[in-house]
Amino acid sequence: MDEQHRCDWCVGDELYESYHDAEWGVPQTDTQALFERLILEGMQAGLSWITVLRKRERMQAQFFNFDIQRLARADEENIQAWLQDAGLIRHQGKLKAMVSNAQLTVAHEDFSTWLWQFAPTEVRHYKNLTQVPSETSESVAMSKALKKVGYKFVGPTICYAFMQSVGMVNDHIQSCWRFEPCEQLRKTVG
Numbered sequence: 001m002d003e004q005h006r007c008d009w010c011v012g013d014e015l016y017e018s019y020h021d022a023e024w025g026v027p028q029t030d031t032q033a034l035f036e037r038l039i040l041e042g043m044q045a046g047l048s049w050i051t052v053l054r055k056r057e058r059m060q061a062q063f064f065n066f067d068i069q070r071l072a073r074a075d076e077e078n079i080q081a082w083l084q085d086a087g088l089i090r091h092q093g094k095l096k097a098m099v100s101n102a103q104l105t106v107a108h109e110d111f112s113t114w115l116w117q118f119a120p121t122e123v124r125h126y127k128n129l130t131q132v133p134s135e136t137s138e139s140v141a142m143s144k145a146l147k148k149v150g151y152k153f154v155g156p157t158i159c160y161a162f163m164q165s166v167g168m169v170n171d172h173i174q175s176c177w178r179f180e181p182c183e184q185l186r187k188t189v190g
Contacts, residue, residue, distance in 0.1 A: 027167030042153030
């Protein structure tokens, strides 16, 4: 049986391929899932995405499965314990940002709808990875809105990677077997 063509960035690593095939670009509107992805994208700053994926299971276990309410109540003792855990991304600024971002998300009336307002309506068709931008006017607007209310580790590039991850944009290359299924799913959101 012929192997399906994937976006080049994930080819050759089973964890990457699994993430690409099952999650990346699939529209997500659940607040809990959106929060987790936003935090994971922020955790990536300065690191490779594969590092985040390899530590994701441990992060889920230690960060209360990214439960927003529980993370919003985390304190300095939690942060100090997380800084000692080699299975996590041990960056004090990122850990503190996760807690404060959770507090802001708890206070937000409709986090999902608020974030999805930044999703572009047009479909972008890319033939190769070199055409895919690292940020867009929409990710710049999302970043500004998040920062304005106090979110951290939400720059335009992080916001664009988040938008790709949660299917706000479909940046699978056209020849990828996931392009059309993700596009069809994206049409059902809203």
